Amino acid sequence: MTKLSVNINKVATLRNARGGNHPDVLRVAADCEMFGADGITVHPRPDERHIRYADVRAIRPQITTELNIEGNPIDRYIDLVLEVKPTQVTLVPDAEDQITSNHGWDTKANRAFLTDVVGRFREAGIRTSIFVDPSVEMVGYAKECGADRVELYTEPYAAGYERDREAAIAPFVAAAEEARRIGLGLNAGHDLSLQNLHFFHERIPWVDEVSIGHAIICDALYLGLHETIAMYRRAIGR
Template identity: 60%
Template sequence: MAKLSVNINKIATLRNSRGGNVPNVVQFAKDAQRFGAQGITIHPRPDERHIRYQDAHDLKEAVYTEYNIEGNPIPKFIDLVLQVKPTQVTLVPDAEDAITSNAGWDTIKHKDFLVDVIKEFKQNGIRTSIFVDPVLNLVEGAKETGTDRIELYTEAFAHNYVQGNNEGVKPYTACAELANKLGMGVNAGHDLSLDNIQFFKEHIPGLLEVSIGHALVAESLYLGVENVIQMYLRKLK
């Protein structure tokens, strides 16, 4: 079974829109785990427009499953991760003004940089994952960085799936097979939802973890958080 890590950025966005501490992101993380989530993901950005850097510290004691911190490894982010020491750090090359992540790493062009960053995290006992597009040579490049896992960027799959093009999963299957062969774990995330998650999971060999936030929170507005988490868990079996 692939693990479900709930991205709680949208909960922080809602809190920040009103001020104060409602909804409380720490309590939401506790509740999500109580409802069955097997991990919590946050993606702090430099402008702290949703998750704040202090949230990352506050969540440390609340997350008793897997704690995944995503982000672009600028110095401020690297310092945060080394202070918090989450279970996993996922490296994402997003620009500071990006609304959401929109591309994976060029693992060949940025190999030397990634090698240095990943080495530092691994020396501190933090599992590493690299956000990558479903391109075989980029998966091969990821292997050369020393990363433990890759996270497949699934926006293209989700777009194809909603258009009725099930063939769009094939590059992801091929990349997962290659990652397995090379000894890297496979995670996935971005635009995965209740509509497409089961199909995706069934076509990705060795899928270890999915990180889902926007869709899960949106679906929960109608169906309830506890119910939606349980629905994901059933589809991920």
């Protein structure tokens, strides 16, 4: 069964635009779970331009499903994860001024660093996923770093979907098959939407989790959050 984790960063962006607490990030997280989300994803960045470190601490006690914390493992982030102890941590190689994630780790070049970070999180009992491009080699080295899962960076798939969906999905199928062969769990995320999610899941039905934020919040403006989450669940056969 593929799980749906809803990334609520965009809700925090809207709140921060005006100050105050509207919309209420904690309420939205609770509503997402009530409406059928299998987990909540947050991605705190150093400038706290959307999800704040304080949000992560406040969200953790109320999550009844799974909490996934994404981010670049700088010292402050590592301390937060070890304090909060989410179900899953996803390591993403974001620069501090990056608008959004746009590439995966070079798990070969960063093997020593990632092995150390993954080891610290696994010792704390936290499932660890490494964000990678759809590369058989990068998936293989993620395994050598000690990761429990990889998360495939799916923006290239989304960008090529309308033009040639078979060509767009091909490297993801290869990377996913390698992950399955070597015993790595498999997540996916970035620009997955109602337009392209069903086909992705149809071709890679063994994906453990998809993490989706921007498209869900955009769709919810028209469809409502409850109906939107239901539609994304149907897209992954739920």
